[in-house]
Amino acid sequence: MQQISVGIIGYGYWGPNFVRNFSEIDNVDLKYICDLNPANLERHRSRYKSVNFITDYTLMLEDKDLNAIVIATPVDSHYELAKQALKAGKHVLLSKPMCRSSAQCEDLIAIAEEKGLVLMVDHTFVYHGPVRLIKQLIDDGELGTLLYLSSTRINLGLFQNDVNVIWDLGAHDFSLLDHLIGRAPRSIQAIGKSHTETRIEDVAFMTMEFEDDFIAHFHVSWLSPVKIREMLIGGTRKMLAFDDHRPIEKVRIYDKGIELLSKPPETETARYKALVQYRHGEMKAPVYDMTEALKYETLHFVDCIVNKKVPLTDGHSGLRVVRLLELAEESIKRPSLANVKMEK
Known part of the structure; x- marks a missing residue:
């Protein structure tokens, strides 16, 4: 089974749920947890001893062995973070809503399709x-x-x-x-x-x-x-x-x-x-x-990367919701x- 390495940006309200679910998937190597607040990281460092806890997300972009980045930050930061991740060749899972404008969504979709990358939106209830x-x-x-x-x-x-x-x-x-x-x-x-x-x-x-x-x-x-x-x-x-x-x-x-x-x-x-x-x-x-739901979703994200599938809640789904x-x-x-x- 192909191993997928994942990094997560944002460890505040929703990020810990992503961390818990990705850490339980057999063919996932949870490599990074990133947050601007060091206190958020310190509270859980002992629980995930093999994970790199960082405050600078660019370290993920520079890691050529990292396959995917999950973004669980406020919506105003989604576009720039996702854009940089996609341009660095990383598959992306974005928390909802996808972006602050439909124009931003369209730009991310275009980049992902050009590079053949999975772009998925965390519409959990689906x-x-x-x-x-x-x-x-x-x-x-x-x-x-x-x-x-x-x-x-x-x-x-x-x-x-x-x-x-x-x-x-x-x-x-x-x-x-x-x-x-x-x-x-x-x-x-x-x-x-x-x-x-x-x-x-x-x-x-x-x-x-x-x-x-x-x-x-x-x-x-x-x-x-x-x-x-x-x-x-x-x-x-x-x-x-x-x-x-x-x-x-x-x-x-x-x-x-x-x-x-x-x-x-x-x-x-x-x-x-x-x-x-x-x-x-x-x-x-x-x-x-x-x-x-989030377990089902994270497994689906990994499956889409491994088997080159289109996510159920892909970028186009996120765009329609933002519109x-x-x-x-x-x-x-x-x-x-x-x-x-x-x-x-």
Whole structure:
């Protein structure tokens, strides 16, 4: 089995999760952990004795034997770090969101494709067992024609000082929309407000319209007294509820819905009563893979490098999510626009 050497930049909030998962992969040599704060490194030096703890990431770029670099830093640093890593011939895994602008994403994609390198984005929830099950159900037609998607991702904090709640929490939901639905909306309408002196939006609501009758709605917040991670997907055959905060039965499929009469009754009274028929069937809670999402993702990254595969959440996936984030932010900043439309 081909050995892959990996270095990780950023050892603050999310970096330790990358370190833990890559250190457990048999054909991975975790060679570097880099962070600007020496105190972050010292706390874990004894746990990973074979790893080089450094504060200068350029040492990774100069190491010709290093295959890949994982970047778990604030989004404003993603572009420059990833660009340097790709130009140095390293495969790259970027934490979400991919970059601060779609133009930056496009540049990284071009460099990676020119050099034949793997460029992957850490859209963790795409690799989550329940989400992989939902994707399979949709692709198999279990829900029928999709009618709507409604998502709530709210909690108290963590307030960020570099991005608003849409770029922080909404990035997760937009990556799920992109993965599950597989097509771009026609327009986005968003409203968001800041309730602190930072003027960074901490609560936001977003609605997306598509070319057909499908509609998607998202509520994200750092200002909720309770933590909620719920998604509802309605289809013509069945409906689905995904509650990621539940310890078990995170995915529930309901044989519920409505049926419209193809030929309404002639009298007005009968038409009112019979035009819509309600269906109340059983609920099922199917089994899904319990593997940690980030473990599945890191294994996928290594597999893409070894076997020259295209990642499920590649640079193009990251670009599509960033475009949605930009449009949602534009809608908030320019409320005079009823809807911000996607460019063809």
